[in-house]
Amino acid sequence: MKAQELHGHLDALLLAVLEQGALHGYAIIEALRARSDGSLDLPTGTIYPALRRLERAGHVASTWSTVSGRERRTYELTDSGRRALAGERAGWREFQLTVGRFLDPGSPPNPA
Amino acid sequence: MKAQELHGHLDALLLAVLEQGALHGYAIIEALRARSDGSLDLPTGTIYPALRRLERAGHVASTWSTVSGRERRTYELTDSGRRALAGERAGWREFQLTVGRFLDPGSPPNPA
DNA sequence: CTTCATACGTAGCTACGCTACTTGTCGAAC
DNA sequence: GTTCGACAAGTAGCGTAGCTACGTATGAAG
Numbered sequence: 001m002k003a004q005e006l007h008g009h010l011d012a013l014l015l016a017v018l019e020q021g022a023l024h025g026y027a028i029i030e031a032l033r034a035r036s037d038g039s040l041d042l043p044t045g046t047i048y049p050a051l052r053r054l055e056r057a058g059h060v061a062s063t064w065s066t067v068s069g070r071e072r073r074t075y076e077l078t079d080s081g082r083r084a085l086a087g088e089r090a091g092w093r094e095f096q097l098t099v100g101r102f103l104d105p106g107s108p109p110n111p112a
Numbered sequence: 113m114k115a116q117e118l119h120g121h122l123d124a125l126l127l128a129v130l131e132q133g134a135l136h137g138y139a140i141i142e143a144l145r146a147r148s149d150g151s152l153d154l155p156t157g158t159i160y161p162a163l164r165r166l167e168r169a170g171h172v173a174s175t176w177s178t179v180s181g182r183e184r185r186t187y188e189l190t191d192s193g194r195r196a197l198a199g200e201r202a203g204w205r206e207f208q209l210t211v212g213r214f215l216d217p218g219s220p221p222n223p224a
Numbered sequence: 225c226t227t228c229a230t231a232c233g234t235a236g237c238t239a240c241g242c243t244a245c246t247t248g249t250c251g252a253a254c
Numbered sequence: 255g256t257t258c259g260a261c262a263a264g265t266a267g268c269g270t271a272g273c274t275a276c277g278t279a280t281g282a283a284g
């Protein structure tokens with residue numbers, strides 16, 4: 001998948017992944033890769049800053065822990081994050097419909 | 113619609129609009145607005161540079177004309193542009209499926 | 225003891241859409 | 255007869271945000 005297409009949708013993806021339970025950064029990368037069958041293989045330079053953004057915005061909260069000698073920062077959805085995710089879902093629906101009107105097969109030549 | 117969501121999909125939209133016939137810049141803006149029911153109201157600072165990009169890439173060709181005293185630059189899809197549009201459509205399909213797996217209602221908790 | 229997977233992180237780059245602006249014609253309103 | 259809004263083109267500079275390319279450190283495997 002072309003990289004830049006993700007622009008503006010990454011936050012939604014992160015919130016969606018965390019919806020199913022708290023995860024640490026590295027695990028989030030793996031979850032994205034797994035659930036997308038490898039289409040989404042995002043570098044740390046993308047997701048770590050994104051998680052910080054979401055935390056600054058209050059949509060996730062993080063807690064440090066140590067698992068077998070390795071430091072982990074585990075992120076969890078906040079209530080605000082759950083609300084934000086709902087909004088992102090609505091936004092995605094609209095975006096999908098709008099762009100689909102031009103790119104989906106059988107796009108109407110003119111609006112009826 | 114939030115603005116930045118469009119990132120990376122604008123070229124596809126422009127090609128799709130021109131697929132149905134040559135149009136000049138201003139008319140393209142109006143076509144986008146019309147076919148999206150007003151969701152896409154893009155400023156000239158967005159579409160004029162984008163059209164230049166597409167022309168540099170060889171996906172569209174432009175010709176000047178004067179209609180009732182007003183200069184028009186009319187853009188037309190090239191063969192390369194038609195091929196590019198097909199590719200963009202495929203890319204859109206994949207993007208839609210991938211992101212949809214996370215954001216569409218009933219997203220699977222895990223890949224089956 | 226070296227290499228790979230795990231795990232965190234940042235600095236700087238780049239792409240690209242947006243804001244705000246300029247230039248100019250035409251028709252309608254006043 | 256001038257002013258204002260739709261039509262039509264364009265650019266300079268900005269901001270956002272994902273990516274590249276690093277750096278650090280532990281544990282397991284060979």
